[in-house]
Amino acid sequence: MSVPISFLSDFGHTDEFVGVVHGVIARIAPTARVIDVTHGIGRGDVHGGAMALTRAVQFMPDGVFLAVVDPGVGTERQAIAARTSIGYFVGPNNGLLAPAVAMVGGSDLIVSLEDQRFQLPSSGATFHGRDIFGPVAAVLATGQAEITDLGPELPADAVTPLLIPLAEPDGRGAIKATILWIDTFGNIQFNIGPDDLTGLGLSTGDDVTVAFAMMEHRITWGGAYGDVDEGEAVVHVDSHGQIALGVNGGHAADDFDARVGDSMVLGRPGGGNRLEITGVATT
Amino acid sequence: MSVPISFLSDFGHTDEFVGVVHGVIARIAPTARVIDVTHGIGRGDVHGGAMALTRAVQFMPDGVFLAVVDPGVGTERQAIAARTSIGYFVGPNNGLLAPAVAMVGGSDLIVSLEDQRFQLPSSGATFHGRDIFGPVAAVLATGQAEITDLGPELPADAVTPLLIPLAEPDGRGAIKATILWIDTFGNIQFNIGPDDLTGLGLSTGDDVTVAFAMMEHRITWGGAYGDVDEGEAVVHVDSHGQIALGVNGGHAADDFDARVGDSMVLGRPGGGNRLEITGVATT
Amino acid sequence: MSVPISFLSDFGHTDEFVGVVHGVIARIAPTARVIDVTHGIGRGDVHGGAMALTRAVQFMPDGVFLAVVDPGVGTERQAIAARTSIGYFVGPNNGLLAPAVAMVGGSDLIVSLEDQRFQLPSSGATFHGRDIFGPVAAVLATGQAEITDLGPELPADAVTPLLIPLAEPDGRGAIKATILWIDTFGNIQFNIGPDDLTGLGLSTGDDVTVAFAMMEHRITWGGAYGDVDEGEAVVHVDSHGQIALGVNGGHAADDFDARVGDSMVLGRPGGGNRLEITGVATT
Numbered sequence: 001m002s003v004p005i006s007f008l009s010d011f012g013h014t015d016e017f018v019g020v021v022h023g024v025i026a027r028i029a030p031t032a033r034v035i036d037v038t039h040g041i042g043r044g045d046v047h048g049g050a051m052a053l054t055r056a057v058q059f060m061p062d063g064v065f066l067a068v069v070d071p072g073v074g075t076e077r078q079a080i081a082a083r084t085s086i087g088y089f090v091g092p093n094n095g096l097l098a099p100a101v102a103m104v105g106g107s108d109l110i111v112s113l114e115d116q117r118f119q120l121p122s123s124g125a126t127f128h129g130r131d132i133f134g135p136v137a138a139v140l141a142t143g144q145a146e147i148t149d150l151g152p153e154l155p156a157d158a159v160t161p162l163l164i165p166l167a168e169p170d171g172r173g174a175i176k177a178t179i180l181w182i183d184t185f186g187n188i189q190f191n192i193g194p195d196d197l198t199g200l201g202l203s204t205g206d207d208v209t210v211a212f213a214m215m216e217h218r219i220t221w222g223g224a225y226g227d228v229d230e231g232e233a234v235v236h237v238d239s240h241g242q243i244a245l246g247v248n249g250g251h252a253a254d255d256f257d258a259r260v261g262d263s264m265v266l267g268r269p270g271g272g273n274r275l276e277i278t279g280v281a282t283t
Numbered sequence: 284m285s286v287p288i289s290f291l292s293d294f295g296h297t298d299e300f301v302g303v304v305h306g307v308i309a310r311i312a313p314t315a316r317v318i319d320v321t322h323g324i325g326r327g328d329v330h331g332g333a334m335a336l337t338r339a340v341q342f343m344p345d346g347v348f349l350a351v352v353d354p355g356v357g358t359e360r361q362a363i364a365a366r367t368s369i370g371y372f373v374g375p376n377n378g379l380l381a382p383a384v385a386m387v388g389g390s391d392l393i394v395s396l397e398d399q400r401f402q403l404p405s406s407g408a409t410f411h412g413r414d415i416f417g418p419v420a421a422v423l424a425t426g427q428a429e430i431t432d433l434g435p436e437l438p439a440d441a442v443t444p445l446l447i448p449l450a451e452p453d454g455r456g457a458i459k460a461t462i463l464w465i466d467t468f469g470n471i472q473f474n475i476g477p478d479d480l481t482g483l484g485l486s487t488g489d490d491v492t493v494a495f496a497m498m499e500h501r502i503t504w505g506g507a508y509g510d511v512d513e514g515e516a517v518v519h520v521d522s523h524g525q526i527a528l529g530v531n532g533g534h535a536a537d538d539f540d541a542r543v544g545d546s547m548v549l550g551r552p553g554g555g556n557r558l559e560i561t562g563v564a565t566t
Numbered sequence: 567m568s569v570p571i572s573f574l575s576d577f578g579h580t581d582e583f584v585g586v587v588h589g590v591i592a593r594i595a596p597t598a599r600v601i602d603v604t605h606g607i608g609r610g611d612v613h614g615g616a617m618a619l620t621r622a623v624q625f626m627p628d629g630v631f632l633a634v635v636d637p638g639v640g641t642e643r644q645a646i647a648a649r650t651s652i653g654y655f656v657g658p659n660n661g662l663l664a665p666a667v668a669m670v671g672g673s674d675l676i677v678s679l680e681d682q683r684f685q686l687p688s689s690g691a692t693f694h695g696r697d698i699f700g701p702v703a704a705v706l707a708t709g710q711a712e713i714t715d716l717g718p719e720l721p722a723d724a725v726t727p728l729l730i731p732l733a734e735p736d737g738r739g740a741i742k743a744t745i746l747w748i749d750t751f752g753n754i755q756f757n758i759g760p761d762d763l764t765g766l767g768l769s770t771g772d773d774v775t776v777a778f779a780m781m782e783h784r785i786t787w788g789g790a791y792g793d794v795d796e797g798e799a800v801v802h803v804d805s806h807g808q809i810a811l812g813v814n815g816g817h818a819a820d821d822f823d824a825r826v827g828d829s830m831v832l833g834r835p836g837g838g839n840r841l842e843i844t845g846v847a848t849t
Contacts, residue, residue: 004309006302012606013296013579014750016622019572019603023626026570026601030627035309037302040295043751044815056299059413060306061313071815072792124760124803125790130625131805184297185326194407224408226355237407239414249327249354287592289585296579318592320585323578339582342696343589344596467580468609477690507691509638520690522697527690532637 002032002142003063003087008053009129010041010069017127021066021134024120028138035060044071046096048260050162051181054099055240057086065100066137067091068129079132081140081147082107082159088140088147090133095162110158114151165263167192173200174209174267177243179260186251188258189244192266194237197221200268208235210245211265212256218269219245235266285315285425286346286370291336292412293324293352300410304349304417307403311421318343327354329379331543333445334464337382338523340369348383349420350374351412362415364423364430365390365442371423371430373416378445393441397434448546450475456483457492457550460526462543469534471541472527475549477520480504483551491518493528494548495539501552502528518549568598568708569629569653574619575695576607576635583693587632587700590686594704601626610637612662614826616728617747620665621806623652631666632703633657634695645698647706647713648673648725654706654713656699661728676724680717731829733758739766740775740833743809745826752817754824755810758832760803763787766834774801776811777831778822784835785811801832 005025011017018039025032037056041049049069057065063086070077070092078093084104089097090113101107113119113132118139120131139145165178167190175197177190202208202221210217210233220227222234225248233252238244243266246252253259288308294300301322308315320339324332332352340348346369353360353375361376367387372380373396384390396402396415401422403414422428448461450473458480460473485491485504493500493516503510505517508531516535521527526549529535536542571591577583584605591600603622607615615635623631629652636643636658644659650670655663656679667673679685679698684705686697705711731744733756741763743756768774768787776783776799786793788800791814799818804810809832812818819825 004313006306008299008302012750013604014606016574016604016618017750019574019601020622020625022601023572023603023622026599026627027625030570033309035302035305037306038296038299040297052299056303056306059303059310061309073790122805123807125805127805184295184300224356239405239408239410241406287596289589291582291585316592318585318588320589321579321582323580335582339586339589342586342593344592467578467583507639522688522691522693524689 002029004033004035004061005064005066005137005141006035006037006056006060007066007137008037008041008049008056008069009039009067010043010045010049011039011129012043013039017129021129024130024134025138025141028135028144029142032138032141041069045069046071046094047162048181050096050099053096054103055181057100057104062086064137064141065089065097066133067096067100068133069096070094070128073126073128077160078154079113079128080154080159081111081113081136081150083109083147088137090137090140092128093158093160095160098159098162099164101159107159108156109147110154110156111147112151112154115149118145118150165191165261167196169196169199174265175200176263176265178263179258180242182253182258182260185246186253186255187238187244187246188252188256189238189240189242190264190266192243193241194243197235197243197266200266202268207269209265209267209269210235211267212258212262225249285312287316287318287344288347288349288420288424289318289320289339289343290349290420291320291324291332291339291352292322292350293326293328293332294322294412295326296322300412304412307413307417308421308424311418311427312425315421315424324352328352329354329377330445331464333379333382336379337386338464340383340387345369347420347424348372349416350379350383351416352379353377353411356409356411360443361437362396362411363437363442364394364396364419364433366392366430371420373420373423375411376441376443378443381442381445382447384442390442391439392430393437393439394430395434395437398432401428401433448474448544450479452479452482453548457548458483459546459548461546462541463525465536465541465543468529469536469538470521470527470529471535471539472521472523472525473547473549475526476524477526480518480526480549483549485551490552492548492550492552493518494550495541495545508532568595570599570601570627571630571632571703571707572601572603572622572626573632573703574603574607574615574622574635575605575633576609576611576615577605577695578609579605583695587695590696590700591704591707594701594710595708598704598707607635611635612637612660613728614747616662616665619662620669621747623666623670628652630703630707631655631663632699633662633666634699635662636660636694639692639694643726644720645679645694646720646725647677647679647702647716649675649713654703656703656706658694659724659726661726664725664728665730667725673725674722675713676720676722677713678717678720681715684711684716731757731827733762735762735765740831741766742829742831744829745824746808748819748824748826751812752819752821753804753810753812754818754822755804755806755808756830756832758809759807760809763801763809763832766832768834773835775831775833775835776801777833778824778828791815
């Protein structure tokens with residue numbers, strides 16, 4: 001018997017990296033099911049991988065969470081496994097695992113993956129997904145080893161944190177929000193929730209001012225894209241419960257020329273003599 | 284026990300959307316196998332998704348067909364499940380399901396997916412693949428619910444049709460055909476079969492005139508790409524039994540600058556004083 | 567019962583080709599597990615497919631190896647199955663299978679896939695992955711047929727070889743190496759191993775001269791990317807035990823403007839009055 005392994009990486013689908021990790025797991029744990037969360041994380045984008053893992057984790061079955069976005073492979077960063085209430089997280093200790101582990105209530109046991117009995121030997125550079133993380137995920141999924149067999153225990157706070165920007169309310173009806181995610185459809189997700197907007201005195205149906213790149217836009221807080229005309233922007237609560245900015249039938253990130261990590265100021269209209277522009281030009 | 288779920292969408296592989304739907308299904312139906320038909324349908328391309336589903340359906344195992352290409356998500360379009368001779372089709376009622384359902388003999392029972400017992404709650408906008416279609420596919424695959432449990436029955440003709448262009452013979456030895464599909468190798472598939480060409484008095488081995496974009500090309504009706512020289516175009520019956528236009532070792536759609544929905548006129552050579560051009564320049 | 571099928575192709579993920587082959591296999595062999603090695607091989611790139619299969623095969627579970635990169639489909643090239651010590655290889659006889667079959671010790675039985683009982687009928691051009699190779703993989707994985715049922719036996723040397731360039735030592739401290747693979751991260755893998763460099767009198771930690779495109783670079787032979795500064799090139803033994811050239815935090819192939827099949831001359835520094843350039847400009 002085996003629990004499922006949910007697998008996320010930045011390996012992409014051009015090379016055989018994902019398939020080889022599946023193969024290694026299948027050799028160690030022939031009955032283990034591997035669910036590919038995504039392998040489309042930007043190369044070495046630890047922040048993007050951590051956000052995707054955090055968004056996904058609550059929808060995946062309990063089991064093992066194998067995550068590999070590892071620009072520091074071959075350096076001193078540790079390889080770890082962390083036990084949580086929903087199963088084990090396995091990956092590099094570079095911030096990738098921290099938000100998801102925190103979201104599920106934290107970890108009560110963390111080990112450094114040092115015992116080479118549970119690793120593949122490599123004649124050259126180690127491909128950690130293949131040689132360390134995949135094998136460890138397989139033995140944990142099947143119970144072929146206890147987590148404490150895998151290496152020395154680390155302190156409770158050993159999981160490297162990830163810096164997630166805090167939203168900054170200005171106390172005068174506006175809040176500086178930072179973009180956490182832009183999805184493939186161009187939707188912009190902020191680090192604020194609906195409570196942050198209601199705290200400014202705004203309600204669904206109101207217009208919201210969105211200041212970015214020397215421009216201020218006036219955009220409806222709607223319930224769905226269909227609440228605005230084609231090509232119009234809409235502020236809404238997205239399917240993860242976060243405040244997001246989309247364009248009906250369009251690509252908000254391209255239209256606003258916005259990137260993950262950029263900040264926008266959302267606020268109550270009429271808060272001063274700032275330029276007000278209704279809608280956004282789509283090109 | 285569970286029947287397989289064949290899953291098609293326009294979610295792509297950049298974000299975790301596909302993985303999250305797999306996760307939701309695995310939580311509800313741990314033994315259900317999900318086969319990814321493709322997630323490479325163009326964003327919101329209902330016609331392209333419907334064509335791919337129709338081409339694929341006869342090769343997939345009986346079970347549940349989960350299809351999500353849904354530019355109207357959040358509007359009034361219904362979410363439906365339709366019972367057919369090979370299993371259940373689940374998706375938005377926007378034309379995506381219609382040609383495949385028709386191809387397998389139609390549906391004898393259609394319901395509107397309204398019963399929230401079989402849906403995930405969402406704190407914001409609904410991600411219907413994750414919150415409605417995935418869970419419904421899982422409960423149908425495992426028999427945890429009857430289709431009639433999922434919501435009110437709809438009339439027999441409730442599946443929204445998809446307009447598929449009809450070929451137009453001119454009665455004088457030519458037929459106007461429309462492009463249904465251009466595959467990743469650049470092959471052009473028309474909405475006509477070999478009977479349409481034989482009806483014009485043409486046989487395999489003959490030259491066919493293909494008029495497009497103010498040009499007329501004279502192209503052999505061959506059995507395989509290898510029947511013409513490298514870089515030459517060939518009319519042939521493709522692996523779905525449809526008339527298609529390919530270029531040996533090339534990319535027909537790029538060479539002809541053709542798109543899905545464009546029409547070309549295929550006919551018997553010598554049908555008048557039209558310009559005849561042999562072959563196609565490949566660049 | 568069934569053994570796993572490891573599946574590699576150049577089908578990509580835009581169309582439903584991969585899903586349809588999965589579907590065909592699931593209909594014939596409902597319990598067979600299919601592991602996707604990769605479908606990102608360049609269109610018709612037999613050499614690239616053969617290299618990926620060879621790199622992957624030692625990490626995949628014993629079973630059936632289904633590989634389809636087939637620019638000659640529809641021509642005279644044979645469709646074959648080859649029995650080896652780790653299972654069956656199924657695919658076109660165009661060089662794709664040869665290096666992997668050789669790597670696992672060769673084949674003791676090869677057949678030409680001609681028996682149409684184990685093929686799907688097609689009303690037009692044959693899609694061999696769907697109509698021949700997939701069904702054959704399924705029947706071999708489940709034991710529904712013996713390999714000798716599938717078609718006539720071929721001579722022991724019937725597997726079409728793939729020409730892999732040999733490294734050429736000049737006898738004066740340098741070796742001409744050819745690029746076998748450039749991965750998605752831009753790493754350049756050569757057709758030489760560490761023994762070839764030690765044979766020139768070089769050791770880990772030494773500088774190596776790398777001559778390419780009228781330029782000579784002086785590059786450290788390091789153990790990991792972290793051994794050189796960000797943006798610096800490093801010669802190393804990669805995770806397959808081959809000599810490779812990478813750039814720490816960069817994309818070596820772009821930086822050097824190198825392609826698979828290009829040759830570089832690696833050697834001992836000070837071997838003459840050749841221009842010596844330290845590092846490589848990254849743009």
